[in-house]
Amino acid sequence: MRAFSELFENLDTTTSTNEKLAALTRYFRAAEPSDAAWAAYFLSGRRLKRLIGGAMLRRWLLEETGLPEWLLEETYAEVGDLAETVALLVDNVQGHVQEDVPLEEWIERLLNLRDLSDVQQREQVARWWHELDARGCFLLNKLLTGELRVGVSAGLVERALAQVTGHSRPVIAHRLMGTWQPSASFWRFLHSEADAAGDRTRPYPFCLASPLEANPESLGIPSDWLIEWKWDGIRAQIIRRAGSVHIWSRGEELMTDRFPELVEQALQLPPDTVIDGEIVAWREGRVRPFGELQQRIGRKKLNAKILADTPVHIIAYDLLEQSGEDIRSLPISDRRQRLEAMLTDRPWATLSPQIKDASWQELKQHRDASRSRCVEGLMLKRLDSAYGSGRQRGTWWKWKIDPYSFDGVLMYAQPGRGRRANLLTDYTFAVRDGETLVPVAKAYSGLTDEEISRVDRWIRQNxxxxxxxxxxxxxxxxxxxxxxxxxxxxxxxxxxxxxFPRIARWRIDKPASEANTIDDLRGLLRVGPAESQGEASANAG
Amino acid sequence: MLITATEKGLHCPAGDFYIDPWLPVPRAVLTHAHGDHARAGSEQYFAECSSEGVLRQRLGAELSLVTKRYGERFQLGAAEVSLHAAGHVLGSAQIRVRVDNETWVVTGDYKRAPDPTCAPFEPVVCDVLISEATFALPCYRWPETREVIAEIWRWWQSNREQSRASVLFCYAFGKAQRVLAELMAHTSESVFLHGAVLPLVEEYRRAGIAMLPAEPVVREKRADYRGALIIAPPSAAGTPWMRRFADASTGFCSGWMRIRGARRRRGYDRGFVLSDHADWPALIHTVAESHAKKILLTHGYSDALVRFLREQGVDAAALRTAYGEEE
Structure with a gap:
C-alpha cells in the first residue's frame, strides 16, 4: 500500500491540477494491474461497503487511548474526521517497519475482517493502528469506514487513465461507468481495443446540464432550442440488449430489479437500443410528486401491493444508441426524431413533450407554474448539440424554478467536518412559534468563507x-x-x-422578532400540485 | 489571591503591577514581545534583557523599559518578582511572583521542545500556576522538530528540481527565525525574506543567533526566485506581493497544521507542524512538574484542560484573558 499511500499524499499536498495529473499517471504506470484497478476504483469515487461502523471505531479508540469519552468527542469535533482522529491519537510503535503489502492484499485483509468476531476484529485493527505510520493508519480507517475520498475530480482520473491506456477520454469515461470489480482483468479491459464486450451493458456517461443563471434572452431565439420540462424523478439510462434490459440511474446504480414493470415494457424495444429518460411516479396519465417515488425506492422488498400503489413510468427524452450504433455525436434534433419514430412504433414510454413556439416571456410563465405540474422548471438543449460526457456549458441548461425560502433564527451550531473542521459551520435554524422557537432545518452551505469566520466568532462569543x-x-x-x-x-x-435546505443569505437587516413563524411554513404545505401559482415563499416580501 | 484577572489584564495587587496588560497601566511586566502580550500605552515596562530589541522595535525606541536577566530577583512593592525562560521566542519569560511565602507563576506562552533561538523552558515550582492552553487537546502532539525541518528541506529541494519557488509562511517573530536557524543543519544557502520578517531577523542576529543568510524580496522578476525559499508572514498569502513568485508552492508552519482540514481550508499546498506553544503532553507534564496546588488556564482550549485536570483530582479553573491564538 506504500505506493498508494504516497499517491494519496502527493494528491493531498498540492493544489495544482498538473501536478495531480502527473502523480496519477506516474502511479498508474508503475503499479501492478490489480493495485492500479483498485486505485482507479477509489479515485473515481467508489468505496468499499462499510466494514466497521464509526461508533465501533470510537469505542476501540477509547479503549486504546484511555481518554475520557467527552475528551475524545471534543477532539473528534476539533479534527472533524474520525479516521484522522485515530491516526493523531494512537501511538505508532517506534522503529517498527511495516512490510509493504500490495493494495489488493490489504483490501483482502479488510474483507476478511467480516468473518471475525468483534473481539478478534478489535485486536486485529488495533494492531494495524500501532504498526502503520500515521498516513497508513489514516488510510486504513478510511477504507474500513468506506469514506475514502481523494481530492481529485472524476475528469482528472479519466485524463490520467486516457494518457496511460492511450484511449480517448470518452472511451475511458464509458468504461468506468456502472459497477465493476476491481481486478487485474478489469485493468486489462481498460487497456483493450474499443468495442470490447465489456462496454455493452454499461451506461454511457450522462450528459449533464448547467444551471442557467443568465437571462434566457442571452441564449438567442427560443426556436434554436429543444425545450422540455425538467422532470422530478430519477434520471436513468435504459439499455436494451438481446434478451436483456439494464436500467442505470444517474448515480450509476444498477436499478433493473427495482422496476420490474419497466423491464417488461422495455423488452418491446428493438435490441441494441440505449435510451435516456426519467423514471417518475405516475397515475392516470400524470406525473406524481417525487416523494411518492421516493417511498417506493425506499422499500427493500417489492410486492404486488407496492407495485400497484405506486406505478412508475418512463418519460423518454434522448436516444443514445440505435441498432448497436453509438449516435451520441448526432445533433439532438436528429436523435429526437429517431426517438419519436421508435416510440410511435412501440409506445412503451411517453415521449417527453416539447414546448414549441413560445417566447422567452411565455416560457418564463411556464417555468413559474412548474410546481403545479410536479416539475422542477425547464430544460434547454441546443438543437444542434451532441450528447456530451459530463457537465456541459453553453449547449444544455437547466432553468430551475426559484426555491422556497423562509427566514430562520440561528439556534444551534456545531463544528464542521473536513476542511471546515474546528469552525462552527453546521447550523440549526428555527422559526417562531408564539413566544418560543422551534427548530426546522439544518443547513451547512451557502455562506462565503468570510461570512463563515464572522459567524464562527459571533457564535463563540454568544x-x-x-x-x-x-x-x-x-x-x-x-x-x-x-x-x-x-x-x-x-x-x-x-x-x-x-x-435540501441551504443558506441563501445572511439577513443582517432583520431582527429575530421578524423571522418567519411555523404557521408561515405550514401554509406552504397546502400549496400542493393543483393550487400553487408560482409564488412560493414564506417571506412576506 | 496574588494575581487576579481584571479588565485591564492580570493584576498583582501586592506589587501593584500588571502582567501582559491589554489596556494602559502604570507598571507592566511582560512575558514576551508578541503583539497580543506586549501592548503599547503603559507608563513603565519590565521585561527580560534579550527581548529589549524587539520590544523597542515594536513599541517605540523611547519606551520606558527596565530589563532583567533570567533568574534575577527584584522587588515590586511587596512582591518579589523574577523572570524564567519560557522557550517560546527570544526573551520570552515566565513570571514568578512571591509574596509572604506564597509563589505564583504565570507561564505566558511557552514550549518544551528545544529551539536554537531562545533559552530552554525552565520548570519552576510554585503554589499556583497560570498556564496557557492554546493547544490543549490530545490531537495536538508535535512531531520531532528535526523531522519537520527535514520535511521542509525536502519540499524546498523538490520544488527547486521543478524550478519553482517555495513560499513558507511563518509567524514573523519567533517561528521565522527558528526555521532559519534549524535549516542550517541542511544548508548554508541564502533565502529571501518578506519585509515584515527582515527587521526581526536582524534583531536576532544582533542577539548572536546563527541563522541562514538572507536578503529582502525586492526584485520583481519571476526568474529571480526560481528554486528559492521565501519566508513570509501568513498575512502575505493571497496578496499581490505573491505574484512575482508565479507558480510557487506554498507551505505554512504552525501547530494548527496538525489537522488536515485546517490546512486544506487555508488552501496551502503543504502544512508543517511546527509550534512555539506547548502540545498536550507538554501541558500535562508542565502542570505536574510545577507541583502547584492550583492551576489556572488562559486562552485556547482552557475548558477542556480544566475538566481533564479536575477529573484527575487537580484543582483547576479557567481564567478569561484577551490573548490571541494566532501562530
Missing part, C-alpha cells in the same frame, strides 16, 4: 450552553433559508420536514 460539541446560541442572527419542498413529518418536533 454561546449560551454547550452540549459536547454542540452549542446553543443567543437567538439573534437571522438567515434566509432556501429549500426545495416541504412535507408533513411526524418525526420532526415542528411537524414539517424541508427538503
Amino acid at each position: 454561546t449560551i450552553e454547550r452540549f459536547g460539541p454542540v452549542r446553543s446560541v443567543k437567538p439573534q442572527l437571522v438567515f434566509e433559508i432556501a429549500f426545495e419542498a416541504i412535507n408533513e413529518s411526524k418525526r420532526h418536533k415542528s411537524g414539517v420536514a424541508v427538503r
